Structures are given as structure tokens and as C-alpha cells.
Amino acid sequence: MQLKFQVKGMDFSRAGQAATKIKKALQLAGMDPATIRKAIIIAYEAEMNIVIHAYHGTLTANITPHKVEIIAEDEGPGIPDIPLAMQEGYSTAPPHIREMGFGAGMGLPNIKKSADELDIQSEVNKGTKLWAAVFNN
Numbered sequence: 133m134q135l136k137f138q139v140k141g142m143d144f145s146r147a148g149q150a151a152t153k154i155k156k157a158l159q160l161a162g163m164d165p166a167t168i169r170k171a172i173i174i175a176y177e178a179e180m181n182i183v184i185h186a187y188h189g190t191l192t193a194n195i196t197p198h199k200v201e202i203i204a205e206d207e208g209p210g211i212p213d214i215p216l217a218m219q220e221g222y223s224t225a226p227p228h229i230r231e232m233g234f235g236a237g238m239g240l241p242n243i244k245k246s247a248d249e250l251d252i253q254s255e256v257n258k259g260t261k262l263w264a265a266v267f268n269n
């Protein structure tokens with residue numbers, strides 16, 4: 133099963149909705165709760181990164197009995213230094229975003245902890261593609 137959602141930059145009224153829909157689909161599919169928890173951390177953090185850091189993009193979930201793939205693709209500024217962005221506490225979020233409670237610099241580190249496989253490709257001034265897989269036990 134594939135679910136695909138459009139995600140708009142700076143649209144905080146709908147932020148997190150795609151991840152919530154993916155969570156419901158995983159619950160209906162009877163996936164292991166631990167798998168759901170990991171996949172949803174990835175989906176939510178990747179969705180929020182599009183909302184906060186990019187212009188627009190898509191969040192896709194490929195669901196099979198053995199594995200959940202989460203793919204977040206955006207058009208945006210890109211990530212110039214991916215190893216730096218992966219560090220806990222590193223964030224370029226401006227003050228008005230931090231006031232909303234985002235920008236702790238924990239999204240990508242938490243994605244890394246939750247994913248069994250992770251690949252991030254990015255091109256500056258073009259966009260970012262994140263691919264993550266969680267295996268269902």
C-alpha cells in the first residue's frame with residue numbers, strides 16, 4: 133500500500149496531518165506497535181522539516197507486511213552539510229520558529245535512531261530527499 137501527501141512550507145495549520153494519516157493506516161494494517169512508533173517519529177519529523185525548512189514537498193509511506201518506507205522529498209534550500217545537520221542540537225531554525233517549540237535540532241537525530249535504514253540526499257538551492265525504512269517484526 134502506498135500513501136502520498138502534499139506538504140506545504142510554513143503551513144502550521146496542517147502540519148503533522150500526513151504523519152497522523154500514516155499512523156492510522158499502519159494501525160489498520162495491524163503493524164507491530166514498535167514499528168508504528170518508529171515509522172511515525174520518522175514521518176512526523178520529516179514532515180515538520182518540510183514545513184519549517186523547505187518550500188513544499190511530499191511525504192510518502194510504502195507499507196508492506198515486512199517493512200515501512202518513509203520518503204520525504206522537497207523543493208527548498210537543501211542541506212549544505214548533512215553530517216552537521218545530523219548532530220544533536222544543530223538547528224538553523226530562526227527565533228519565531230523556536231518560539232513555536234520547534235528548532236531543538238533533534239528531528240534528524242531522532243529519525244536516525246528510529247530508522248533501520250536511512251539515506252539523505254540534498255542539493256543546495258534545489259531540495260532534499262530523505263528515505264528511511266523500518267522493518268516490522
Ligand SMILES: Nc1ncnc2c1ncn2[C@@H]1O[C@H](COP(=O)(O)OP(=O)(O)OP(=O)(O)O)[C@@H](O)[C@H]1O
Pocket residue numbers: 177181182184185186206208209210211217218222223224225233234235236237238239240241260
Ligand atoms: N528538508 C530540509 N530542507 C532544508 N534544511 C533542512 C531540512 N531538514 C533539516 N534541515 C536542516 O537541518 C537542521 C537540523 O534538522 P533537525 O530536524 O535535526 O532540527 P530542526 O528541524 O532544526 O529542529 P527540530 O526538528 O528539533 O524541531 C535544520 O535546522 C536545517 O538547517
Ligand SMILES: [Mg+2]
Pocket residue numbers: 177180181235238239240
Ligand atoms: Mg526538524
